[in-house]
Amino acid sequence: MIVGVDVGTSVTKAQLIARDGRTTPAHEARSTLYTLPGNRVEQDMDEVIGTVVTVVRAAVADAALLGSDEPIEALALTGQGDGLWLRDADGRPVGRALSWMDGRAAPVLDRWTADGTVRAVHRRTGAGMFPGAAGPLLAHLAEHEPDRLAAAHTAGYCVDTIAQRFTGERTVDASDASVPFLDVASRSYDEEALEACGLGRWRHLLADPAPPGTLYGLLPKVAAELGLPAGLPVSAGPFDIPACGFGSGLTRAGQGHLIIGTTLACQVLSDDPGPASREEPAGMVLATPYADRYLRVMPAMIGTAGLDWLLGMLGVRIEELDALLAQSPYGAGGVTALPFLSTSGERAPFVDARARGRLDGLSPLTGRADLVRALCEAVAYSARHCLETLGVDGDVTACGGGARSGEWGRIFAGVLGRDVHVREDAVGIRGAAKVAxxxxxxxxxxxxxxxxxxxxxxxxxxxYEEGYRRYLETLERARETW
Known part of the structure; x- marks a missing residue:
């Protein structure tokens, strides 16, 4: 068996998974997301690590539920990516972690977009940037809090922070390191990309990516706290987006995957380390645990968060979604939408902090079902836009809270023009366990x-073929007015 852990943005989960795929029930613990003035979003690293300890101890206690005499073979970690988790030489926090949702570096990104830095980095590493990516956040701190960077030994991410505390190793998974400074083919940092961002002097803060297949040993003191044997192998990555892809069964180049969650992550497995988009500096290309396999990713900001907002405005419970969607025909009675309802704008398949949503075609005949269906169709159109940009050429799988809706799943299938294979159970943890x-x-x-x-x-x-064409035309016109 393996203990799998998925450290989400605000919820940490852990469960046991057997080699035949059976799992124990998931244990959960919440951590605090601090939303502060100046578009700052932060987390307390010690609190997050405490949630991992809590859920792992609970999961270990469930071993008898699987009715197996197999031993626990490893601890497999995955979790949120991007952001900036600064630590000292002992792995202790240097201030709170800056979440991937943090927007304080938006002025840096605006500057880099205007002066060509974003495109220059994208040409070298294939990575687009957004305010919550490590590059802009490092540049913001270098400008406004240089003493904080000077006090740090490592500028890392969520998963490697936990790995360092549990194993004593300063490391980073290549998937996390991919954005925005890694040459994914060589798995080494592109020094020119760092210099283009004015961050060459802070290169020492970036841990070199661990080689594929690297495992670490659990420290005795931590092992006792977790209820696990000292020296147990620990696998630290990939982060949650690629973990969900591999947990959903991505094995062949061209296959696509959707995570229909708070945000919409679209990815395609590829043997090409080139950029995710040839036209715009958006998306990312990730190194994976497997030789000559890369993930081209468009992590769109749209998703179930926008749907939750609309349902709340309409006084509709999420449990009513399928029934409501079934009440409105294809095309939502003439209502169309642009789904860009994040205050941070959009980051895939294009980057624009000014992007905003809209509803068109309203009339006195428009009902709640039409509004909801129009938004759900628009999210599906955006998913197709992302997947086509990434070069999908094969099966598409899906997971996440939105994938639980049968009616929304049929909308995605119609818009994508292919069946969608939905995985609903512990997908990120399954991917982390597979890698381990x-x-x-x-x-x-x-x-x-x-x-x-x-x-x-x-x-x-x-x-939907015609609807998608109209969606792209509307989007192109809207981008000129934001």
Whole structure:
């Protein structure tokens, strides 16, 4: 068995997973997300690590539930990516962690966009940037809090922060390190990209990426706290987006994957380390635990958060979503939407902090079902826009809270013009466990059941083909007015 841990933005989960794919129930613990003036979003590192200890201890106690005499073979970590988690030489926090949702570096990004820095870095590493990425955040601190950077030994991320505290190792997974300064083909930092951002003097803060298959040993004191044996192998990554991809079954170049969560992460497995977008400096290309395999990713800011806002405005419970969607026909009675409802704008498949949502085609005949369906269709159009930009050429799988809706799944299938294979159970943890078992050299099937399939209806595919063309035209006009 493996203890899998997924450290989300505000919820940490852990459960046991057996080599045949069976799992114990997930244990959860919440951490605080501090939303502060100046578009700052922060987390307390010690609190986050405390949530990991809590859920791991609870998961370990469930071993008998799997009815197996298999030992616990490893602790597999995954979690949120991006942001900036500054630590001293002992792995202790240097101030609170800066979340990937943090917006304080938006002026830096505006400057870099205007002077060509964003495009220069994108040409070298294939990584687009947004305010909550490590590059802009480092530059902001270098300008406004240089003493904080001077006090730090490591500028890392969530997963490697936990790994350092648990194992004593200063490390980073190549997936986390990929954005924005890594040459993913060589797995080494591009010094010219660092210099282009004015960050060459802070290169020493970046830990070199761990080679594929690296495992660490659990420190005795931490092991006792977790209820695990000292020296137990610890796998530290990949972060949550690639972990969900591998946990959903990505194995062949061209396959696509959607995480329909608070935000919408779209990714395609590729044997090409080139940029995610050839036209705009958006998206990212990630190194993976597997040789000559890369993930081209568009982490859009839209997703279930915008839907939750609309449902709240309309006084509709999420449990009513499927019934409401079924009440409105394809095309939502003539209502269309642009789904950009994040205060941070959009970052994929284009970057624009000014991007905003809209609803068009309203009339006295418009009902709540039409408004909700129009937004759900718009999110699906954006997913197609992202996947086509990434070069999808194969099956598409999906996971996340939005994927639980059967009606929304059918909208995605119609818009994408292909069946969507939905995985709903512990996908990130399954991906982290797969990587750990691969590193241990032991075969394991992390899937315990066939996916649910959202079918692409022929009539829907034909209708949405024209709807997608109109969506792109509307988007292009809107971008000139934001």
């Amino acid at each position: 078992w691969d590193a241990l050299g032991r075969a394991a099937d992390v899937q315990d059941a066939a996916p649910r399939v959202a079918r692409a209806d022929t009539d829907a595919v034909a209708f």
